[in-house]
Amino acid sequence: MSGVLYQIYPRSFADSNGDGNGDIQGIIDHLDHLEWLGIDGIWLSPVTVSPNADWGYDVADFCAIQPDLGTMEEFDLLIDCARQRDIRVLLDLVPNHTSDQHPWFLDSRSSLAAQQRDWYVWADARADGAVPNNWVSSFGGPAWTLDPATGQYYLHNHLVEQPDLNWWNEDVRKAFDDILEFWIARGVAGFRIDVCNIIIKDAHLRDNPPATEEDDFEAQLFGQRSVYNGNRPEVHQVIQRWRRLAESHDESRVLIGETPVKIDVLADYYGDGADELHLAFNFPFISSTFDAAMRTIVEETETLLPPGAWPAWTGSNHDMSRFATRWANDDPFKARAAIMMLLSLRGTPVLYQGDEIGLGDTEVAHEDMRDPLGVLYWPAYAGRDAMRTPMQWRDTEGGGFCAPGVSPWLPFGDVKACNVEDQHKDPGSMLVLTRDLISLRRHTPDLRTGQYASVGAPQGIWAWRRGEDVLVALNLGDHDAAFEGFSGQILIGTDRRRDAESFSGSVPIRAWEGLVASLRTKGERCKTLRP
Ligand code: NOJ
Numbered sequence: 104m105s106g107v108l109y110q111i112y113p114r115s116f117a118d119s120n121g122d123g124n125g126d127i128q129g130i131i132d133h134l135d136h137l138e139w140l141g142i143d144g145i146w147l148s149p150v151t152v153s154p155n156a157d158w159g160y161d162v163a164d165f166c167a168i169q170p171d172l173g174t175m176e177e178f179d180l181l182i183d184c185a186r187q188r189d190i191r192v193l194l195d196l197v198p199n200h201t202s203d204q205h206p207w208f209l210d211s212r213s214s215l216a217a218q219q220r221d222w223y224v225w226a227d228a229r230a231d232g233a234v235p236n237n238w239v240s241s242f243g244g245p246a247w248t249l250d251p252a253t254g255q256y257y258l259h260n261h262l263v264e265q266p267d268l269n270w271w272n273e274d275v276r277k278a279f280d281d282i283l284e285f286w287i288a289r290g291v292a293g294f295r296i297d298v299c300n301i302i303i304k305d306a307h308l309r310d311n312p313p314a315t316e317e318d319d320f321e322a323q324l325f326g327q328r329s330v331y332n333g334n335r336p337e338v339h340q341v342i343q344r345w346r347r348l349a350e351s352h353d354e355s356r357v358l359i360g361e362t363p364v365k366i367d368v369l370a371d372y373y374g375d376g377a378d379e380l381h382l383a384f385n386f387p388f389i390s391s392t393f394d395a396a397m398r399t400i401v402e403e404t405e406t407l408l409p410p411g412a413w414p415a416w417t418g419s420n421h422d423m424s425r426f427a428t429r430w431a432n433d434d435p436f437k438a439r440a441a442i443m444m445l446l447s448l449r450g451t452p453v454l455y456q457g458d459e460i461g462l463g464d465t466e467v468a469h470e471d472m473r474d475p476l477g478v479l480y481w482p483a484y485a486g487r488d489a490m491r492t493p494m495q496w497r498d499t500e501g502g503g504f505c506a507p508g509v510s511p512w513l514p515f516g517d518v519k520a521c522n523v524e525d526q527h528k529d530p531g532s533m534l535v536l537t538r539d540l541i542s543l544r545r546h547t548p549d550l551r552t553g554q555y556a557s558v559g560a561p562q563g564i565w566a567w568r569r570g571e572d573v574l575v576a577l578n579l580g581d582h583d584a585a586f587e588g589f590s591g592q593i594l595i596g597t598d599r600r601r602d603a604e605s606f607s608g609s610v611p612i613r614a615w616e617g618l619v620a621s622l623r624t625k626g627e628r629c630k631t632l633r634p
Contacts, residue, residue: 108359114491143189149162149169149197156202165285222269242475262475294345296358311329393441426438431463464490466489495523563579
């Protein structure tokens with residue numbers, strides 16, 4: 104858990120067979136890159152069978168591989184090849200809903216008396232003929248769709264094609280136990296659990312209360328507070344059940360929750376620190392601006408998580424604008440400071456493919472959009488394609504993602520300006536900085552597992568200690584400054600010319616510069632002049 108995770112969006116990672124879609128063999132072909140980078144585990148966005156209404160997040164078979172991504176033999180090979188490089192493989196588990204093409208739902212909707220009718224959330228219209236309650240889908244619009252064949256509505260917290268499962272039903276719980284066991288038996292190291300905070304809904308399907316002015320952006324957007332369609336107390340029993348299952352094997356498996364909630368609620372998903380999620384994605388952090396607000400979020404997280412709990416830090420994923428664009432405004436200096444932060448906090452950094460080369464968002468034209476949300480809401484919202492464009496391996500036609508002449512499923516960004524091959528050759532590149540920070544972390548116990556403690560610093564500078572001997576300082580401002588009170592030696596600077604520079608009592612730190620330093624010199628611990 105103290106290692107570094109890396110999210111792969113398989114369809115956009117590497118195409119091995121010339122169909123323009125990334126695939127499992129493409130991942131196998133690039134494991135050397137991940138090993139070189141020092142990655143300990145990869146999380147694959149869904150590779151299971153899906154009609155792709157939501158690109159894999161609408162699952163039609165939880166225990167089979169999507170044919171255009173590969174075969175089960177290739178998946179097994181991926182596990183083996185990754186293991187040989189000490190890389191563990193985690194899968195995306197989507198328990199909140201299935202595809203409307205899943206056999207469970209086909210049976211469920213076939214009649215009121217169907218064997219699996221109760222596996223999904225069905226409800227009658229209200230007496231006045233209106234939808235069963237006021238819940239809104241997180242993808243917009245009502246969360247209920249009428250199924251004319253049986254005259255009832257089914258719940259979908261996302262697309263109409265993603266009916267929500269009924270987690271009050273013990274058979275659903277057992278079916279998921281079997282799914283987890285199936286993949287654990289194949290050697291997966293754990294699961295990233297999609298929207299795990301909303302799987303259980305209010306048993307009485309009560310209306311959500313209206314949003315107030317104090318509520319967050321999302322509540323304002325939907326006009327209601329998500330009180331009854333998510334974060335119900337009973338969800339913790341299900342997560343505890345999965346934790347017991349994950350730990351019932353010779354080697355413990357990691358559970359990482361997608362938990363888009365405030366930090367006090369996030370803390371609850373760690374249970375007592377050892378009985379629920381191992382890691383929970385911190386959305387206030389991901390959504391923060393890259394300034395003093397972020398320090399507050401980190402401090403709050405450190406304070407609120409139960410003892411023994413381990414935070415997770417992410418800047419980008421397949422749903423959120425990439426950090427090189429969102430936090431760093433496509434400024435490479437800021438992106439370097441951001442990757443230093445992610446890799447130097449206490450907790451598990453989860454990089455998204457392309458973060459290591461400072462890849463930013465790529466604007467995708469309306470006619471090329473593949474994300475259903477972009478297609479639905481453009482031009483008000485351009486969807487999530489900008490952060491799903493193909494990985495940029497080299498400056499050639501096809502970008503090293505696919506063969507020349509093949510048309511990729513989404514367009515490329517600027518492969519000339521940003522690609523793995525060129526950055527490999529450049530000792531001052533973001534890629535080499537990322538690799539060196541990961542290596543430093545691996546070999547420096549304080550940086551890997553030491554406690555986090557904020558340190559007083561001039562305005563604009565965010566500084567913290569890790570354990571006894573490591574100091575991290577980031578200048579998140581546009582002005583050069585000096586950081587007083589410590590002596591030691593820079594281990595890695597975002598400006599690599601400063602690596603190994605010694606400082607005594609004061610260290611200058613330029614605008615948007617970052618430093619990881621040791622407070623020991625020549626094998627001895629230096630005195631802190633001003634704690
Ligand atoms: C969260 C996933 O990350 C996102 O891509 C997906 O659309 C929704 N959950 C629904 O599964």
